[in-house]
């Protein structure tokens with residue numbers, strides 16, 4: 001386990017408070033476990049990546065590990081909608097390779113253009129897709145596919161329980177949502193890995209060959 005330094009503790013507390021206020025946006029009350037972070041980053045050949053995007057950096061839990069795995073000269077663009085969480089990522093992950101953009105992930109193509117980032121090797125997304133409205137969800141996943149270079153990978157996690165039952169605070173309703181059929185509409189190849197040792201258990205999806 002990482003030591004519980006002051007910045008991390010503050011960030012985790014802020015994340016929890018935001019989650020209680022607006023769960024549909026944070027989609028979680030606690031940052032991802034190291035098991036989920038590892039499943040999200042494993043096999044992406046990050047050691048030779050030139051540009052990687054992370055969607056929904058939260059408190060920087062995935063970002064830190066991502067930075068530990070990419071080479072010098074790689075550009076990492078972290079996208080986070082919430083200004084306080086974007087700032088928490090910047091504070092926790094001070095690194096010249098990292099650019100944190102506080103904006104909605106649906107604007108990814110124009111963001112990358114502004115950053116002169118070039119084609120992307122991997123997009124790693126922790127966004128709570130199940131809690132988004134269908135149009136935003138489609139737009140974000142399509143935008144992610146459009147920025148990938150040849151052989152690029154989109155990695156997304158989803159909590160397992162959403163297949164059977166999940167609750168939207170904003171809509172005040174219970175619902176179910178399956179990530180796989182949705183991802184298969186957007187990508188020609190989708191594989192998955194169960195991460196039971198996460199709270200709550202999650203599935204990490206690897207998506208290749210974005211559909212035009």
Ligand SMILES: C[S@@+](CC[C@H](N)C(=O)[O-])C[C@H]1O[C@@H](n2cnc3c(N)ncnc32)[C@H](O)[C@@H]1O
Pocket residue numbers: 025026027028030031032055056057058059060061062079080081082085103104105106126127128
């Ligand atoms: C489940 S949390 C993941 C946080 C962190 N990456 C982790 O794994 O612990 C999802 C994050 O996505 C952010 N988010 C939600 N909608 C977004 C959007 N449309 N664009 C960018 N970030 C968004 C939330 O503010 C939240 O920090």
